[in-house]
Amino acid sequence: MSSSIFILDETLEPIICKNIRALPNLPSLVTKFQELYRSNGVSPLPILNDIDWQFLHIKRDSLVFLSVVENNSRCNLLGVFTYLEEFYKLLKDYLHVGILNRNLLIDNFLVVIELIDESLDFGVVQFTDSSLIKDYVRVKVNLPELNPDVASIPDEESASDDDEDIKRKHKHKHKSKHKKKSKATKLLEKENLQEALRKNKAKVVDSIKENILNEERWRFGGTDEEINDDEDINDRYMNSYIAKTTIMPISWRTKGIHYGKNEFFLDVIEKVEYFMDFKSGVIRKNLIHGEIICRSYLSGMPKLKISINKILKQDVQFLSNVKFHQCVSLDSIRARSNPPAVEEDGKKKNEEADTLGNKGEIEFIPPDGEFLLCKYELKRHVKDQPMIKLRNFEIIPKLHKFKIKIHVIIETHFKTTNSTSKLNLRIPITNLFQSYRIDLSKQPKFKCEQGTVLFNLSDKFLLWEVGTMNGGHGENTLSMMAEFALFNEEEYKKMEEERKTSMNPPPLREGPKLEELYKKIHEEGDSDEVSTRKKNESLLTMDFEVPYCTCSGLKIEYLKIEEDQLQYQSFPWVRYKTISDDEYAFAV
Amino acid sequence: MSDQRIFTRYRASEIRTDLQNIDIKKLKSSATKRKNALKKIIANISLGNYGEMLELLPEILSFWQIEDDFEVKRICHEYARSLGSIKPKITDDILPFVLQDLKSRNEHLQIMALRTLVFIPSASFTNEAFKFIISMVNRRNASEELTKTALFALIQLDDLNHNKVTDLFNIIHDTIQQRSDNPSIQVAALHTLYAIHEKHTDMKPLQITVESCFDLVERLSELNEWDKGLLLEALTTAVVPQTHADSYDLIDIVLPQLQHVNTFVVLNTFKFVIYLLNYVDSVSENIVKRLSNSIIALLNKAPELQFLVLRNVILLLLSREKPLLDLDVSYFFVEFNDPIYIKDTKLECLYLLANQDTLSQILEELEQYATDIDIQMSRKAIRAIGNLAVKLDENAATDCFNLLLHLLEFGVDYVVQEIISVFRNILRKYPDKFRSSIREIVKYTDAVQEPESKNAMIWIVTQYADFLPDYITVFEKLNSSFMEDPLEVQFSILNSSIKLFMKFPTPETKQLSGDVLRTCVDMVNNPDLRARALMYQRLIQLANSQYGPYAALDNSLHEIVDSNLPLIELNSKLDPLVLEELALNISSVTSVYLKPTSQIFRLNRTKFLPQSPVLLADKNKLTINDGPSFSRDRADSKAKSLPKRTPTMSDYDKPAEKVNQLRGKMKSSSSSPSKLVRKPSMLMKRLSMKRPF
Structure with a gap:
């Protein structure tokens, strides 16, 4: 896999270098890449190669993520690209920003290096799930002060600044704060949820206490985990379940998560892509890109059951074009995604499903925080009217x-x-x-x-x-x-003539002089952008x-949250939204 | 706070004073200060300021000893790794500290230390790493994550000491076979073996038994996304199905992974399924549909991923007479905001996908591109139309030709040039079909400027002079700037003038060819061109001396100058053996360049399909069933294959829902991947379920 990872800025100067396979001369690699990149025109191929090296790069938000691979290692390029992409998402998630930039990376370069360190093990990708990696890398993220989200919860911030040392030992305590904070930031974006946030904040202290208690209870209740009695208390907190999460069957969720108020938000967002040639009435595109985005703030190991009407009705198109998050057991929908054409067979399957009380629902244990539950792509019939x-x-x-x-x-x-x-x-x-x-x-x-x-x-x-x-x-x-x-x-x-002959000053005009503005704008630099604008x-x-509406008619029939051990009351929230995609256009 | 000032070049002494100035009494503030100073060191290393930072080694070592803060430890290790690989001399001082961390009880720290050990390419470090790994293996109680790191470390250690790693092979093999609680360890072990086998061409390719493969694959749902991908990658060619039933079983188990959200997993699943399809004799349409759907879904990803996927699509389209994929052409239509490389690849896909049914749709699309504002794009589109005309049959060629004629009317300079070049190919393929349009083409004689299109025009004029009463004037127009033309055009003018003379031995042509010959001999500097002109001159003289002044009709002379050209064909098929190898390398470098491994990297192993009684020799024999008969096949195969597998000891302590006899049908209904929640009531139901047959 990758031999080294770089993050370069717009001018291809390295910001972050991470040597993975002990290569002797990193700077020379960068220079090589710069030469290759520049000699390849406006959009160079994502794979550039030299005699000894393959340079795989993606450009995101004015940063270039580069992975250098030895030429003679038979490496899975797709793996590397997927990793770079995921890593970019991870960084954004981790730093709580929508767009990365050079300064942000420089401010947090240690975090970035650690993230690379944790997500790759000798170049082999381990995990890139931000909610998980937060348990490993807990360096405080250094964001610009201006951030209103952080500023709005000053008491927590200062608290965590003061006794950082103490906290580092009590990782769990720290973690729950971390989570609250990240949660808080997200919630703040949604105005309508601010109420909920305030309630939560009041419970922060309680929840931490409870959290520790809970943990103790589980530990001595002796569920699945071994007990490491001999270790002293500090080590126990440090070396608890978290470390094992990545290699457990449920690798996307740590144990011992606790929230005061258990909520689950589910947003169905459909983007409609539509393109019609208005003159000829030909519809070129009529597509739906749907996403189900969830935010989970649930304690313990909850099991969710979601029933989607499309799966229920065995919508063939939906089933074949849907991609699920890794937490959803793909086996559970398999029976339905192979639509039984032989009638008898189908009946049997349905009966079977009925007896098990499993009527086309998906069942999963969600990761903590925000995640993309599923993504689907639907083609609409040409005759279906656009929204x-x-x-x-x-x-x-x-x-x-x-x-x-x-x-x-x-x-x-x-x-x-x-x-x-x-x-x-x-x-x-x-x-x-x-x-x-x-x-x-x-x-x-x-x-x-x-x-x-x-x-x-x-x-x-x-x-x-x-x-x-x-x-x-x-x-x-x-x-x-x-x-x-x-x-x-x-x-x-006539006017000109009049003006020449008469002594009157030209008539007074009100409002902006549009023609002059127009001239000013379109005289200079109009030609270079012609091609991009032409379209x-x-x-x-x-x-x-x-x-409150989905274009495809997708509906969540029900959403059940079960936590056998904690038995808490939970609040599921479901929202629908249809928005236009980048391309929703009529050619006129 | 901004770290901008951390990220600047410092001298070693500056940082040293920073570190020494720390007031021990003020614990809190000094901790942050110290950390800041350490951060500066790492920042300077990233900036490439190695020399200065090397001097700070004593300070780092002193911190290493006293500090137990995790972050500081991390910085120390990072320092050791970056400088250790550059200046191996310093490493001996560091070694004891690393070993101390390795002995710590904190698993995290141990992992970090192990990584540092492996990372620094020095003999003492490597030895320690081996020692640790061997002792860990022997103790057999190491934590799982540490084991995993150790396994991956072996890949790297293999570069340094291959023999020592091979000694450990038995243990790794055992790890794969043992059904541990944790499949991800098994996967790590498998990946390690796979990677090492791949690296050494002298080793036999990795093979694992079908049984252990089933063990692994059945636990797919317990793995995290990246492990899934690694597993499927390693299994391709590592496992050889011995019966059709094996392959069907495997396909069925992995098929749901095609719907995974991670591209890496999807494409590896894809590769595995394609590989397995070599070991079956028929495949249901359902599978084809799912493979196609998963590919189409991947086309919505980021452009870089899209590019790789598209390259692989090309490969698959090429690989069989009847492609395994059933893709709608409209997915490959170019979007105006695609990067150039995607546009190119999509055009290539369109070209490959074209057949009688889709031609009209594709041509319509290509016409749009041809009038695109992007010059490169429009040229490529025209080229593609021309290639289509040559690739497909006569009817299609007519359509393409008409479209090109239509485009010609645009009269944009580069479009015309490109079209003329393309016409030559079409005319060579169908010499007699488009005669009526020759006059139309020749109108554009003035427009051709570029060497290629000019060459094409000269060829067309000469070849179809019969239909052009004024061919002399046309030719002279082309000839007018002979001395300024590039060499290739000069050559073709020379050849064509002689050819014309052969065809129509009239005074005019004699005059024309004579002029050209004279210019070439007297005024041209290029020796090749002069030599060729001289050769022609002698040929004609020879013929004249035998048959008189206009005796150019002699057959042998004709044959030399104006013989029949071979039919042109576009060869889009690759060698089947190469294709087979490429299909096993989906998503690697080779599949991007569509060249066999041996051509790109001489030293690498070429992959091939392992022999098996059920290996399908001729790929084109694979039949695609219309109906969903696959599910019935599955049922049969399951019935056959199940009793064969002998349950191993470790099967018995599995929870009831995992009992093998209930596999398959049960899986479809029980969706819980976890062992966490097991209600007794549910279990009862499951156990009392009667299998339908």
């Missing part, structure tokens, strides 16, 4: 009045009880500017039934912010109208979000 459809797009030139109008009508196709929480349309007007001489010295006029229309001069589009729009089945429509003035040569000449010029894109 929001462009009904009409017209450019109406009124040449005799020297005016040109754009008329847009959209309609919704989802349940009337739902409504969009966000809906933005980008209406391209580049073509309009190219084919007509638009006179921007006269203010363009915009009118719409709902929301506001904004004019983006530099990128040449109109942004229609609709906001909330109710659902419907084609009957609920909204329209928008924009009017531009065309250049009127006669009038212009978007004729695309009307939409950006929306519809809560």
